[in-house]
Amino acid sequence: MAELASESKGRLVVNQFKAILISCILILIGQQIGFGISIIKAIPGMLIVLVICMVAIIIKDFTPKLKFPAFAWASMIALLLTMPFVPTSKFMLEYTKSVNFLGTTTPILAFAGIAIGSQVDRLKQLSWKLVVVAFAVFLGTFFGSAIVAEIVLKIQGLI
Amino acid sequence: MSEYELLETKGRFTYHLKLYLTVLVIVIICELIGIIKIPVGPGNVILLPMLFAVVIGLLITPGVLGKVISGLRKIISSDEVELAGPLVMLSLLPLGVKYGTLVGPAVEKIAKAGPAFILQELGNLGTIALALPIALLLGLKREAVGASVSICREPTLGVIGERYGLNSPEGTGTLGTYMTGTVLGTIFFGLLGGLAPITGLHPYALAMSCGIGSASMMTAGSASLAASVPAMKDTILAYAATSNLLTGITGMYSVIFLALPSTNWLYKKLQPILQKEKQVTAETE
Numbered sequence: 001m002a003e004l005a006s007e008s009k010g011r012l013v014v015n016q017f018k019a020i021l022i023s024c025i026l027i028l029i030g031q032q033i034g035f036g037i038s039i040i041k042a043i044p045g046m047l048i049v050l051v052i053c054m055v056a057i058i059i060k061d062f063t064p065k066l067k068f069p070a071f072a073w074a075s076m077i078a079l080l081l082t083m084p085f086v087p088t089s090k091f092m093l094e095y096t097k098s099v100n101f102l103g104t105t106t107p108i109l110a111f112a113g114i115a116i117g118s119q120v121d122r123l124k125q126l127s128w129k130l131v132v133v134a135f136a137v138f139l140g141t142f143f144g145s146a147i148v149a150e151i152v153l154k155i156q157g158l159i
Numbered sequence: 160m161s162e163y164e165l166l167e168t169k170g171r172f173t174y175h176l177k178l179y180l181t182v183l184v185i186v187i188i189c190e191l192i193g194i195i196k197i198p199v200g201p202g203n204v205i206l207l208p209m210l211f212a213v214v215i216g217l218l219i220t221p222g223v224l225g226k227v228i229s230g231l232r233k234i235i236s237s238d239e240v241e242l243a244g245p246l247v248m249l250s251l252l253p254l255g256v257k258y259g260t261l262v263g264p265a266v267e268k269i270a271k272a273g274p275a276f277i278l279q280e281l282g283n284l285g286t287i288a289l290a291l292p293i294a295l296l297l298g299l300k301r302e303a304v305g306a307s308v309s310i311c312r313e314p315t316l317g318v319i320g321e322r323y324g325l326n327s328p329e330g331t332g333t334l335g336t337y338m339t340g341t342v343l344g345t346i347f348f349g350l351l352g353g354l355a356p357i358t359g360l361h362p363y364a365l366a367m368s369c370g371i372g373s374a375s376m377m378t379a380g381s382a383s384l385a386a387s388v389p390a391m392k393d394t395i396l397a398y399a400a401t402s403n404l405l406t407g408i409t410g411m412y413s414v415i416f417l418a419l420p421s422t423n424w425l426y427k428k429l430q431p432i433l434q435k436e437k438q439v440t441a442e443t444e
Contacts, residue, residue, distance in 0.1 A: 004163060015166035016249055022179050023250035026186050034190030034208060052259075053252035070248065071255040071374055072407060075400065078259020083266050096260050101396065102194075102207060104254040105378055109209040109345060110185040111250055112375060113216020114178070114235060115243035116342050120222040123342050129297040130335030131343075133306045136290035137336050138347055138371075141310050142380075144285015145368035145402075146360050152275035159361040 013054075013061060020053050023107055031103030045098040052077050162245045171242075178239045178246070185215050194386060196353075205353030205383040213345050216243075251374055258400040265397040272363075276402060279367045280409050283309065287422050294332075295426075295433040305332025308422045310340060312372050314411035318419070345379040352383030362388045366395040370402025372410045377403040 004012060024046050031037045056073035078096075081088045123131075153159045168175055189208035197204040218224050220240055225232045262269065269276070287307055294303035305323070309315045311333045316325070323329040348369070355365045362384060369380035381399030385392040 008163060012163050012166065015163075015168060018168065019166060019246055019249045020252060023246075024253060026179075026183060026250075027253060029183065030186040030190045030208075033187060034193060046253075049253050049256045052256045053249075056252060056255070057249070069407075071251050072404060074252045074255030075259040075262070075404065078256040079263045079266070080259075082260045082263025084264055086263075089263065093260060093264065096257070099253065099257060101254075101257050101261070102209070102382060103190075104257050105207070105209040105382060106186050106189050106212050107182055108247060108250045108254060108375065109379075110182045110189070110212040110216045111178075111243045111246040112345070113185075113213040113218075114181070114220055114240055115216075115247050116213075117217055117220020117222050117225075117235075117240045117243075118237070119338055119342055120217070120220065123338050126335050126338060129294070129299055130302065130306055130332065131339050132297065133290050133294045133299065133303070133332075134311075134336040134339035134343075135347065136293045137286045137307055137310055138340070138344070138351070140286040140289035140307075141283045141371050142285075142348075142351060142355075142368045143282075143358075143360075144288070145279040145282030145371075146355070146358075146364045147285075148282035149275050149279035149364035149367040150360050152278050153272065153361065153364055156272070156274060158272055158275070159363055 009061060013058060016057050016061075017054060020050060020057070024050050026107040027099065027103050030106050031100040034106070035100050035103060037098055037100060037103070042098040045095040048092065048095050049099050052081075160241065165242050165245050171238075174238045174242050177234055178242050181219070181235060181239070182216075185212050188215065196386065199354060200357050201359075202354040202357040203383075203387040204350065205386045207349060207379070207382055207386065209379065209382070210346060210349045217342070247375075254374070254378065258396070261393060261397045262400050265394065268394065269397065269401050272398070275364075276367060276398075276405055279364075279402065280405060280413065281417075282368065283371070283406065283410075283413065284418055284421065286310065287418065287425060291422060291425055292429060292433060295429055298434070299332070300430075301328035301426075302332035302335070304419075304422050304426050305329035305334075306336045308333065308418050309410070309414050310371050310373070311336035312340070312410070314372070315414050318411060318414050322419070340373065340376065344373065344376045348376045348380035349383050352380035353387040355384060356387055362391050362395055363398055366391075366398035367402045369399040370404070370406050372403065372406035374403065 028039045032039050056070045059073050060070035081092050189211040195206040219235050221232050290307035319333040369377050385395045
């Protein structure tokens with residue numbers, strides 16, 4: 001993508017803000033239904049989440065050369081603010097508690113399901129052999145890591 | 160269209176409105192269904208709302224049910240499908256924050272398990288040991304290398320694309336694993352995460368292995384694992400998120416310096432053995 005002019009960049013940030021705001025509203029509605037969390041009570045926590053998301057996306061938009069995804073920025077900021085010895089920790093955890101972990105995942109996967117609709121035809125053209133190999137890859141990476149982790153955690157006496 | 164053009168609301172308002180309302184309906188349906196947990200030995204088949212969401216989302220696209228039901232194409236057309244792409248990245252951010260708040264309070268615990276976190280990254284090379292022989296037995300040639308080199312997310316696409324070109328046999332293999340992961344990965348890891356405790360491996364070890372370098376697959380795997388072993392929920396999610404972050408950082412270098420050389424080495428060793436045998440049996444048949 002060509003470098004955007006600063007005016008367009010501002011416009012992009014505004015549109016990204018609208019989209020994240022809508023995602024937050026979808027989460028609030030979803031977790032009210034799925035987990036009985038009151039929408040009103042969850043609003044302060046959700047506002048904190050929204051602000052961190054915006055900071056993350058702005059950092060990402062303005063550091064295109066770093067290639068560090070906004071998702072990682074969002075995690076890093078929240079991580080730093082909730083470490084036990086940081087003064088913001090208690091306040092942050094108290095409020096973001098009302099944003100349910102699973103509740104945040106449902107809208108993402110609904111968007112993802114629709115977005116991958118464009119790939120279905122390409123997947124159908126793919127040889128079934130490559131699909132079988134892909135499943136072997138998934139199992140290999142998963143259990144490869146799990147076995148190494150199991151051994152090291154045992155040696156360390158952590159499990 | 161670029162993200163900038165897609166997200167523009169001026170003149171594209173109806174696309175946005177239709178997409179958001181559709182997702183709202185999907186979210187409501189999925190949350191009403193809730194979590195379904197079917198015990199299987201020490202593990203569980205866990206069906207989370209997110210799993211229903213990805214299946215419903217996929218079903219209503221023009222390429223699937225939209226082909227048969229013309230009314231559906233009026234709501235979700237290729238315009239809404241295209242717009243959904245950047246929306247995935249943006250709607251992931253609240254989850255990213257949530258992961259941060261899970262990892263933050265656990266930093267000391269995570270630092271203690273540091274060696275396990277670093278070494279288990281090498282376990283990602285397990286893809287080669289398992290998938291390459293299977294690919295060769297299925298009769299694949301150089302596609303086998305591209306397909307089994309790693310879980311083939313974006314960094315691997317970049318490396319293989321640069322080295323061989325995505326139109327090469329290796330590139331075809333990498334794209335195969337990439338696309339299978341994109342379309343079926345969350346469903347696969349969602350089921351695997353819940354069932355994995357059957358193996359007897361410790362949930363903490365399994366949690367680390369969920370961090371395979373894709374936020375949505377890691378989330379599906381670790382959330383199902385956490386629902387399967389609820390007593391360890393917070394640590395499972397924190398470990399998975401940390402491991403995923405590490406894979407995100409190390410993934411590309413691991414493909415360049417470890418995975419690709421060892422896949423090529425193993426291909427040279429195994430290809431003559433496994434595929435010669437296959438030719439012989441084919442002749443005797």
